[in-house]
Amino acid sequence: MSKRPTRADAARNYDKLVEAAQELFHVEGIEVALDKVAAEAGVGIGTLYRHFPNRTALVEATFRTYSAQIVDDGWRRLETESPDAALAGLFAAYMSTAGTKRGMKEAILAAVGDDAEVFDETRTRSRELTAAILEAGRRQGVFRDDVEPDDVSRLLGGLSMTCVPSDTTDTRDRLIKVVLDGLRPQD
Structure with a gap:
């Protein structure tokens, strides 16, 4: 289970990723490419995987x-x-x-x-x-x-x-x- 991080910048990135995922999952479904979620959140794919090791x-x-x-x-x-x-x-x-x-x-x-x-x-x-x-x-x-x-x-x-x-x-x-x-x- 992925918990929201405590460091301010990490927490902001986490929140941006979840917000982007909410939008994209709603519009395109949960199979949307993860690099698209990262791009929508304004972070790199590595940042996404640091917070979420898998889909x-x-x-x-x-x-x-x-x-x-x-x-x-x-x-x-x-x-x-x-x-x-x-x-x-x-x-x-x-x-x-x-x-x-x-x-x-x-x-x-x-x-x-x-x-x-x-x-x-x-x-x-x-x-x-x-x-x-x-x-x-x-x-x-x-x-x-x-x-x-x-x-x-x-x-x-x-x-x-x-x-x-x-x-x-x-x-x-x-x-x-x-x-x-x-x-x-x-x-």
């Missing part, structure tokens, strides 16, 4: 970063929005990156397996956020009492698996509304 390490770091961005945004939303709006934002974020992250997940599964540390890390962080959103929503009466964080995780995964490149924001929003309506208390 899988770069894919894992990019997957971790995508997931961290989604969860961090979810926590910010929970602080500033209603719990149901925060959960809708979480669903939308996962769905908007579903195609790219799905390709990454498959690559990690093929190279490392189901027990890859990055999966445990991201699931744990996402479930903590989901539990906090559900608890806040229950206190405000917007979510049913019988819904568990794992239920929402499965719904997130299921909706993400249905995403296709042609989906519009309206399509995603409609699906999210259907799910959120099912999480609301019944009258």
